[in-house]
Structure formats: C-alpha cells, structure tokens
Amino acid sequence: GEDVEQSLFLSVREGDSSVINCTYTDSSSTYLYWYKQEPGAGLQLLTYIFSNMDMKQDQRLTVLLNKKDKHLSLRIADTQTGDSAIYFCAEPGTYKYIFGTGTRLKVLA
Amino acid sequence: GAGVSQSPSNKVTEKGKDVELRCDPISGHTALYWYRQSLGQGLEFLIYFQGNSAPDKSGLPSDRFSAERTGGSVSTLTIQRTQQEDSAVYLCASSPGPGQGSYEQYFGPGTRLTVT
Numbered sequence: 001g002e003d004v005e006q007s008l009f010l011s012v013r014e015g016d017s018s019v020i021n022c023t024y025t026d027s028s029s030t031y032l033y034w035y036k037q038e039p040g041a042g043l044q045l046l047t048y049i050f051s052n053m054d055m056k057q058d059q060r061l062t063v064l065l066n067k068k069d070k071h072l073s074l075r076i077a078d079t080q081t082g083d084s085a086i087y088f089c090a091e092p093g094t095y096k097y098i099f100g101t102g103t104r105l106k107v108l109a
Numbered sequence: 110g111a112g113v114s115q116s117p118s119n120k121v122t123e124k125g126k127d128v129e130l131r132c133d134p135i136s137g138h139t140a141l142y143w144y145r146q147s148l149g150q151g152l153e154f155l156i157y158f159q160g161n162s163a164p165d166k167s168g169l170p171s172d173r174f175s176a177e178r179t180g181g182s183v184s185t186l187t188i189q190r191t192q193q194e195d196s197a198v199y200l201c202a203s204s205p206g207p208g209q210g211s212y213e214q215y216f217g218p219g220t221r222l223t224v225t
Contacts, residue, residue, distance in 0.1 A: 042216035101151035
C-alpha cells in the first residue's frame with residue numbers, strides 16, 4: 001500500500017545538527033521530496049533528490065537516500081531557531097503526492 | 110511571479126451550512142491538487158485535476174464534498190452541510206503537469222475552515 005512514515009517530533013538545541021528520517025514505499029519513485037511548513041503557512045519545497053543519487057547537499061541541508069531500505073533522511077547542519085517547522089517527506093504517486101505525517105522540529109535556544 | 114492563491118484565508122461557519130473554497134493556481138499549471146490538513150495530522154489527499162477533469166477523486170471523504178475546475182484554471186472545493194469534523198486547513202497546490210520535470214508542487218497558503 002501507499003504509506004510514507006516519519007517520526008512525529010524532534011527537538012534539538014540551536015547549533016546542533018538535526019536528522020529527520022522517512023521511509024517510503026514505492027521503489028520506482030523518480031524523485032523524493034522534502035517540504036517545510038512554517039506555522040500558519042502552506043508547504044514550501046525545501047529540496048528534492050533524484051532516485052539515482054545517494055546524496056545531495058545544498059548549503060546546510062544534506063539529503064541521504066538508501067534505495068535498498070527505502071529510507072530517506074534530511075540533515076540540517078547548525079540548526080537555527082528559524083528552522084523550527086514541520087518537515088514532510090513526499091513521494092510522487094499516481095496523480096498525487098504521498099506525504100508523510102510530518103516531523104515537527106523544535107529548536108531550543 | 111504570482112504563486113498559488115487561496116480564498117478565503119479563514120472561514121468560520123455554522124454546522125450544516127455549505128462553504129465554497131477557492132484556489133487560483135499558477136498560470137500555465139495544468140495540474141491542481143486539493144489536500145486537507147487536520148490539527149496535528151499530515152496531509153490528506155482529496156482530489157487531483159489535470160486540466161478540467163479529475164482522474165482521481167478517491168480522496169474525497171464523503172458525497173458532501175465536491176470540486177470543480179473551469180477553464181483549466183480556478184478551482185472550487187465545495188463542502189455541503191458542514192460538520193465539525195470538516196474543520197481543517199484546506200491546501201491547494203499546482204504543478205506544471207505530467208512529464209514536466211520534477212513534478213514539484215507549489216502550495217497555496219491554505220484556507221482554515223472552522224465549523225462551529
């Protein structure tokens with residue numbers, strides 16, 4: 001079935017690294033996405049990775065993809081209070097995205 | 110350029126009333142999606158439009174929910190005889206359409222619906 005799983009909460013101290021994990025179901029997905037939702041706002045694409053890549057780095061963000069285990073992670077280096085948000089991983093399904101439940105990241109000053 | 114817009118941003122309605130939510134996608138985007146986000150929940154897919162047709166309505170929770178899209182642009186989501194469990198944020202997204210690259214979806218800010 002279609003199910004993308006994430007842990008619900010993560011709390012880190014400012015300056016530490018955050019790692020948000022996701023497991024997905026469809027091994028044929030061509031792209032996998034991370035979206036960020038700040039309080040009271042819609043979702044914004046944060047980054048994505050093409051399925052033939054193992055890793056993608058974009059400034060403070062590192063995406064790791066383990067296709068064998070269908071595991072995706074997002075690492076945020078030097079986490080800041082402005083990174084506090086809900087982070088969703090998503091894979092494209094037929095006609096729609098399949099979103100994870102979202103991980104609420106809380107950054108403690 | 111203009112992003113996806115939704116109106117109203119907030120709607121409070123009484124149980125049993127009908128409501129209509131509007132989404133203006135990015136110009137030229139052929140694909141349009143509606144999702145629902147309940148408090149503390151993830152995103153629940155409702156319906157997808159490609160142009161004016163909806164090949165996937167599987168996510169509509171009941172026959173009180175309907176959606177249409179006209180002119181390949183604006184879409185409205187209508188909820189009839191609203192119930193308290195309909196209270197949620199309704200998000201609209203658009204994308205360029207099938208075969209158009211990374212399939213990124215661009216989201217609007219959402220409409221927060223509260224049914225009292």
